[in-house]
Amino acid sequence: MATNYKQPEHKLTMIPGPIEFSDSVLGAMATPSQAHTSPEFVQTFQTVLQNLRKVFKSTDKDAQGYVVAGSGTLGWDVAGANLINKGDKVLVLSTGFFSDSFAEALKVYEADVDVVTAPVGDVVPFDQIEQQLKKEKYTAITITHVDTSTAVVSDVAKISEIVKKVSPETLIIVDGVCSIGVENIEFDKWGVDFALTASQKALGVPAGLSVFFASSRAVNKALNKEKPAAFFASLKKWTPIMKAYEGGSAAYFATPAIQTITALKVSLDEILGQTLDGRYAKHEETSTKFKKEIEALGMKLVPVNHSVAAHGLTAAYFPEGVSGPDFLGKLASKGFTVAGGIHKALVGKYFRVGHMGFSVYEGHVDRLLAAIKETLKELK
Amino acid sequence: MATNYKQPEHKLTMIPGPIEFSDSVLGAMATPSQAHTSPEFVQTFQTVLQNLRKVFKSTDKDAQGYVVAGSGTLGWDVAGANLINKGDKVLVLSTGFFSDSFAEALKVYEADVDVVTAPVGDVVPFDQIEQQLKKEKYTAITITHVDTSTAVVSDVAKISEIVKKVSPETLIIVDGVCSIGVENIEFDKWGVDFALTASQKALGVPAGLSVFFASSRAVNKALNKEKPAAFFASLKKWTPIMKAYEGGSAAYFATPAIQTITALKVSLDEILGQTLDGRYAKHEETSTKFKKEIEALGMKLVPVNHSVAAHGLTAAYFPEGVSGPDFLGKLASKGFTVAGGIHKALVGKYFRVGHMGFSVYEGHVDRLLAAIKETLKELK
Numbered sequence: 001m002a003t004n005y006k007q008p009e010h011k012l013t014m015i016p017g018p019i020e021f022s023d024s025v026l027g028a029m030a031t032p033s034q035a036h037t038s039p040e041f042v043q044t045f046q047t048v049l050q051n052l053r054k055v056f057k058s059t060d061k062d063a064q065g066y067v068v069a070g071s072g073t074l075g076w077d078v079a080g081a082n083l084i085n086k087g088d089k090v091l092v093l094s095t096g097f098f099s100d101s102f103a104e105a106l107k108v109y110e111a112d113v114d115v116v117t118a119p120v121g122d123v124v125p126f127d128q129i130e131q132q133l134k135k136e137k138y139t140a141i142t143i144t145h146v147d148t149s150t151a152v153v154s155d156v157a158k159i160s161e162i163v164k165k166v167s168p169e170t171l172i173i174v175d176g177v178c179s180i181g182v183e184n185i186e187f188d189k190w191g192v193d194f195a196l197t198a199s200q201k202a203l204g205v206p207a208g209l210s211v212f213f214a215s216s217r218a219v220n221k222a223l224n225k226e227k228p229a230a231f232f233a234s235l236k237k238w239t240p241i242m243k244a245y246e247g248g249s250a251a252y253f254a255t256p257a258i259q260t261i262t263a264l265k266v267s268l269d270e271i272l273g274q275t276l277d278g279r280y281a282k283h284e285e286t287s288t289k290f291k292k293e294i295e296a297l298g299m300k301l302v303p304v305n306h307s308v309a310a311h312g313l314t315a316a317y318f319p320e321g322v323s324g325p326d327f328l329g330k331l332a333s334k335g336f337t338v339a340g341g342i343h344k345a346l347v348g349k350y351f352r353v354g355h356m357g358f359s360v361y362e363g364h365v366d367r368l369l370a371a372i373k374e375t376l377k378e379l380k
Numbered sequence: 381m382a383t384n385y386k387q388p389e390h391k392l393t394m395i396p397g398p399i400e401f402s403d404s405v406l407g408a409m410a411t412p413s414q415a416h417t418s419p420e421f422v423q424t425f426q427t428v429l430q431n432l433r434k435v436f437k438s439t440d441k442d443a444q445g446y447v448v449a450g451s452g453t454l455g456w457d458v459a460g461a462n463l464i465n466k467g468d469k470v471l472v473l474s475t476g477f478f479s480d481s482f483a484e485a486l487k488v489y490e491a492d493v494d495v496v497t498a499p500v501g502d503v504v505p506f507d508q509i510e511q512q513l514k515k516e517k518y519t520a521i522t523i524t525h526v527d528t529s530t531a532v533v534s535d536v537a538k539i540s541e542i543v544k545k546v547s548p549e550t551l552i553i554v555d556g557v558c559s560i561g562v563e564n565i566e567f568d569k570w571g572v573d574f575a576l577t578a579s580q581k582a583l584g585v586p587a588g589l590s591v592f593f594a595s596s597r598a599v600n601k602a603l604n605k606e607k608p609a610a611f612f613a614s615l616k617k618w619t620p621i622m623k624a625y626e627g628g629s630a631a632y633f634a635t636p637a638i639q640t641i642t643a644l645k646v647s648l649d650e651i652l653g654q655t656l657d658g659r660y661a662k663h664e665e666t667s668t669k670f671k672k673e674i675e676a677l678g679m680k681l682v683p684v685n686h687s688v689a690a691h692g693l694t695a696a697y698f699p700e701g702v703s704g705p706d707f708l709g710k711l712a713s714k715g716f717t718v719a720g721g722i723h724k725a726l727v728g729k730y731f732r733v734g735h736m737g738f739s740v741y742e743g744h745v746d747r748l749l750a751a752i753k754e755t756l757k758e759l760k
Binding site: 010031033069070072074076077080208230231232234260278339342363 | 385387388390391392393396397398399400401406407409410411412413414415416417418447449450451452453457460461484485488489524538578580585587588589590607608609610611612613614632635636637638639640716719722760
C-alpha cells in the first residue's frame with residue numbers, strides 16, 4: 001500500500017457523491033498489484049466484510065455483506081434479479097428521481113410495481129403506507145433512505161415498524177446510497193432485508209463498488225430461487241464467494257476490484273475509528289449548521305422542513321434573481337464543485353451540496369460556505 | 381493526477397490477470413476526487429472512448445465502445461441481455477472453463493445454447509464449426525479468443541470468415557478478456573459484432589472495469605430490443621451515455637469509476653505510444669521465448685502446439701515428480717505470484733503465468749524464469 005500519500009491541491013468535489021477522499025484512501029487506490037487469491041488480498045477483503053457488519057449494526061451470522069465491482073445502480077439489479085419473481089407486487093415509496101429509477105429497474109425484472117409518490121421535498125405519509133400495505137399483498141417494499149435528488153430522508157425505522165405490523169412477510173429493501181455511513185441504520189433491529197449503497201458516497205471511497213447487505217431471509221430466498229434473472233448480479237453466485245473471503249479463503253466468480261476494495265478497507269477503518277453514533281452526530285451537527293446558514297442567506301431548502309432533510313447533503317433553491325449557471329460557475333472558479341439539481345419538476349431551480357465524510361472532518365464545509373457568501377455578494 | 385508516483389518493491393503478480401501495473405497507471409488511481417460531470421473527467425473519458433476505437437482497430441462511427449464499472453463477467457451479461465432474445469440459438473465454441481461459463485451466462489438470458497467443445501489444449505476444428513453453422517440457424521456465435529484456463533488462442537479472423545461465408549446474419553461475439561491488448565483483433569475488418577474485456581488484463585489497469593465494443597449492427601439490435609433483460613447491463617441505457625462522453629459532454633446513468641477510468645486513460649496512452657502491431661510482436665516474442673525455455677526445462681505446455689498457444693500467458697504442466705503446491709510456494713517465497721490451473725480436467729496438474737503489458741517491458745518475465753530454474757533445482 002502507498003503510505004504517506006498526500007493528494008495535491010485541487011478543486012474540492014462537494015457534490016452528493018463522489019465525495020472528497022482522505023489521503024490514505026487515495027494512497028490505497030495505488031496499491032501495487034496483488035492476485036485476487038493472494039493472502040494479502042484475502043486478508044483485506046476479510047476485514048472489509050467483517051467491518052461491513054459493524055456498519056450495518058448487524059450481528060446475525062446468517063446475514064451477509066457483499067462487495068462487487070459496479071455502482072449503486074447494480075444493487076437495484078441484485079434486488080430485482082434475486083428477490084423478486086415475475087409478477088410479484090412491489091411497493092415503491094418515491095421521494096424523488098432515484099426512487100423512480102429503482103421502480104424502473106424492478107420492472108425490468110418483471111415486478112408489478114405500485115409507486116406511491118410523496119409531494120416534492122416531503123416523505124410519503126405513514127398512514128398512506130399503512131393503507132397501501134393493507135390494500136395489497138406486497139412481496140417487497142422499497143424505501144429510498146435518502147433520495148439524492150431531493151435530499152429528503154425517510155424514516156426507515158418507523159416505516160419498517162409499520163411493515164412488520166401490517167405485512168411482516170413483505171421484504172424491506174432500502175436504497176441506502178446516500179445514507180449508509182451518514183444516517184443511522186440498524187439492519188437487524190429494524191428488520192431490514194436488503195440494503196444497498198455505493199463506494200463513492202458516505203463510505204468515502206472512489207466510485208466502482210456496489211456494496212450491499214442481505215438478511216438471512218433475503219439470502220435464503222435468493223439461494224432458493226430456481227433461476228436468478230441475471231448472471232453477474234446473481235446472489236447464488238456471489239454468496240459463497242463472500243462467505244469464503246469473510247472466512248479467510250479465496251474463491252472465484254469474477255475478479256474483485258482489488259485496489260478499490262483495499263481503499264474501502266482503509267475507509268472503513270477510518271469510519272469505525274470513532275463510534276458510528278458519534279459519526280452520525282457529527283454529520284447531523286455539520287448539516288444543521290450549514291442548512292441554517294443557507295437559510296439565513298435567504299435560500300429555501302428543497303425538503304419541506306428540517307425533520308425530513310438528510311444529513312449528508314443539502315438541496316436548496318437558487319436565491320431569487322441569481323442565475324443557477326452563474327452561481328455554480330462562480331463557485332467552481334473559487335475551487336468548489338457543487339451539483340445542479342436533477343429532479344424533473346425542479347431542474348434548473350436548485351443546487352445540491354454534499355457534506356459527507358472527509359469534507360466534514362477537514363473543514364471543507366465551512367470553506368464552501370464562505371465561498372457561497374462571497375458568490376452571493378458578487379452576484380447581487 | 382498523482383505524478384511521479386513510484387510503487388514500492390512488492391511480490392510480482394504474474395498471473396493471467398490482474399497483471400502488474402506501471403507506476404503512472406497506479407499514480408492515476410490516486411487521482412483526487414472529481415465529479416463525474418466535471419470538465420476534467422469528461423475530457424479523460426472522452427479520450428478513453430476515442431482511444432478504444434484504436435485498440436479495436438475500428439473506424440466505423442456507428443460502432444461504439446463502452447466502459448462500465450464491473451468485471452469481464454459483466455460483459456457476458458451485456459451480450460446476453462441485449463443481443464439475445466428468449467429461445468435464440470447460440471453456438472458457443474469452447475476451449476476451456478471461461479467458454480463454458482459464458483455459455484452458462486447466456487442460458488440465464490434464456491439462450492438456447494449449443495456448445496462445441498475442443499479437446500483440452502486445442503481449438504475447435506474449422507470444419508466442425510462450418511458444419512455446425514450449416515446444420516442450425518444461429519443468432520450468435522461466441523468465440524473465446526483466449527481461454528485463460530487453457531491458454532489456448534482461437535483464430536478469430538478465420539472463424540469470422542467461416543461465419544460470414546456460411547451464416548452472415550449470425551452475430552460474432554468475442555470474449556477478449558485475455559486477448560485484447562496482446563493478441564491482434566481487427567474489429568471492423570473481421571466483422572466482429574461484440575467484443576468484451578476487463579481492465580486488469582492486457583489493458584494494464586486495476587480490476588473494476590468492464591470494457592466492451594459493439595458493431596453498428598449490434599448497437600442497432602440492442603437499441604431496438606423491446607425490453608433489455610437487465611437494467612445495469614442495458615445497452616439502451618449506456619449507449620447515449622457513452623456517445624455523450626465521447627462527444628465531450630457528461631451524461632448520467634450510473635456513476636462511472638472515475639479513478640480507474642483515469643488509470644485506463646494513462647494505460648491506453650502508454651499502449652498507443654507504440655504501434656499495436658509492434659506491441660503484439662513484442663508479446664509474441666516474449667511469449668515464444670518463455671515457452672521454449674519452459675519446454676527446455678522439461679515442462680509440457682497445456683496447448684497442444686505453439687500455433688494454438690496464446691501470447692499473454694503460458695499454461696504448463698508441473699514437471700514430473702514436483703508437487704504443485706511446493707512449486708508455487710517456492711516461487712512465492714522468491715517474490716512471484718503465479719497461478720494454479722482451473723480447468724476441471726487438469727486442476728492440480730498445471731500452472732499459469734501471465735506475461736502481459738508492464739511485466740513484458742520491465743524484464744519481469746526473465747526474472748521469473750530465473751526463479752523457476754532455481755525452484756526446479758531446489759525441488760529436484
